[in-house]
Amino acid sequence: MIVAVTGGAGFIGSHLSEALLAAGSAVHVIDNLSSGYRANVPAGAVLHEADIRSSETRAVIAGIRPEIVYHLAAQADVQRSIADPAEDASVNVEGTLNVLAACREGGARKIVFASTSAVYGNVGKEVVSERDKAEPVSFYGLSKRTAEQYIRIYGQLHGLDYTILRYGNVYGPRQTPKGEGGVVAVFLDRLRQADSPVVHGDGEQTRDFVYVKDIVAANLAALNRGARETLNAGTGRATSVNELLRLLEQCRGVPIARRHAPARAGDIRHSRLDPRRARRILRWSAAYDAIAGIAETYVSTLPSNR
Numbered sequence: 001m002i003v004a005v006t007g008g009a010g011f012i013g014s015h016l017s018e019a020l021l022a023a024g025s026a027v028h029v030i031d032n033l034s035s036g037y038r039a040n041v042p043a044g045a046v047l048h049e050a051d052i053r054s055s056e057t058r059a060v061i062a063g064i065r066p067e068i069v070y071h072l073a074a075q076a077d078v079q080r081s082i083a084d085p086a087e088d089a090s091v092n093v094e095g096t097l098n099v100l101a102a103c104r105e106g107g108a109r110k111i112v113f114a115s116t117s118a119v120y121g122n123v124g125k126e127v128v129s130e131r132d133k134a135e136p137v138s139f140y141g142l143s144k145r146t147a148e149q150y151i152r153i154y155g156q157l158h159g160l161d162y163t164i165l166r167y168g169n170v171y172g173p174r175q176t177p178k179g180e181g182g183v184v185a186v187f188l189d190r191l192r193q194a195d196s197p198v199v200h201g202d203g204e205q206t207r208d209f210v211y212v213k214d215i216v217a218a219n220l221a222a223l224n225r226g227a228r229e230t231l232n233a234g235t236g237r238a239t240s241v242n243e244l245l246r247l248l249e250q251c252r253g254v255p256i257a258r259r260h261a262p263a264r265a266g267d268i269r270h271s272r273l274d275p276r277r278a279r280r281i282l283r284w285s286a287a288y289d290a291i292a293g294i295a296e297t298y299v300s301t302l303p304s305n306r
């Protein structure tokens with residue numbers, strides 16, 4: 001099977017590309033390397049260095065005629081979306097529209113979209129399900145929500161199948177200390193530099209941290225399941241930033257000093273995804289708990305166990 005992965009030089013897209021190759025697919029990565037790296041693209045995948053907003057992307061997809069397009073390329077930084085909402089919308093909305101047009105021209109059967117729990121905003125509930133209203137509180141959440149709607153309506157009008165996966169906070173090897181949900185990578189980066197992690201606010205804010213291998217598995221499950229569905233891809237468990245630091249302390253074997261800074265604008269207080277619909281429809285659930293995922297990430301990031 002031929003697949004295209006936009007954003008395949010990034011953190012999640014590169015893990016997904018690896019898994020698709022291992023499953024025997026021909027993988028074409030479309031990425032402008034704005035936050036991704038050439039070195040992340042696995043050997044065996046073809047890198048097309050192009051912006052998802054460009055006519056080049058259209059030509060590439062029309063030329064390779066992929067059966068599935070995994071659309072992960074994005075402006076994925078909440079704080080940047082607040083600083084420059086126009087650029088965020090340009091990449092995440094116009095870019096998605098261009099990828100949708102390319103899917104049509106290239107005869108793709110399906111698009112699988114990397115959405116986010118940020119579309120929900122502050123729902124004010126313990127667990128957020130797909131039935132809850134999506135009212136984003138950042139421009140990033142809004143641009144992703146808008147892209148979802150374009151995909152849904154595109155599906156209705158043009159018959160393009162889709163699965164929208166709303167990821168929790170993804171972490172794992174190769175994540176850089178920037179972008180969305182990067183707190184694990186930020187903390188590991190501080191530790192690598194023998195510096196103290198900075199906790200914004202009181203550290204009791206919680207997130208649904210999901211290991212990158214589980215997100216890859218959800219994407220693979222969406223190959224043949226989840227037609228025209230929008231599904232949460234999370235663990236269903238909440239982990240606070242303070243708990244995260246405790247897990248890192250366990251890996252490190254010594255206490256970790258921390259610094260405190262004010263809470264950040266646009267940050268959601270609590271975020272935990274109800275994963276039951278994905279379990280039923282995709283027959284997928286997260287296999288890694290926070291302890292296992294953090295340990296694997298720690299070992300691959302700080303191999304010398306400093």
Ligand code: NAD
Nearest residue numbers: 007009010011012032033034035036051052073074170181
């Ligand atoms: P990432 O920044 O590592 O990957 C994004 C990739 O897209 C990069 O390789 C970048 O170079 C590429 N890209 C950006 N703009 C582009 C453009 N205009 N044209 C072509 N390529 C472009 O981020 P990631 O964490 O791997 O995120 C992948 C996807 O998952 C994004 O859509 C993001 O919104 C979504 N997501 C991530 C998380 C998370 O916790 N990391 C959570 C929810 C959703």
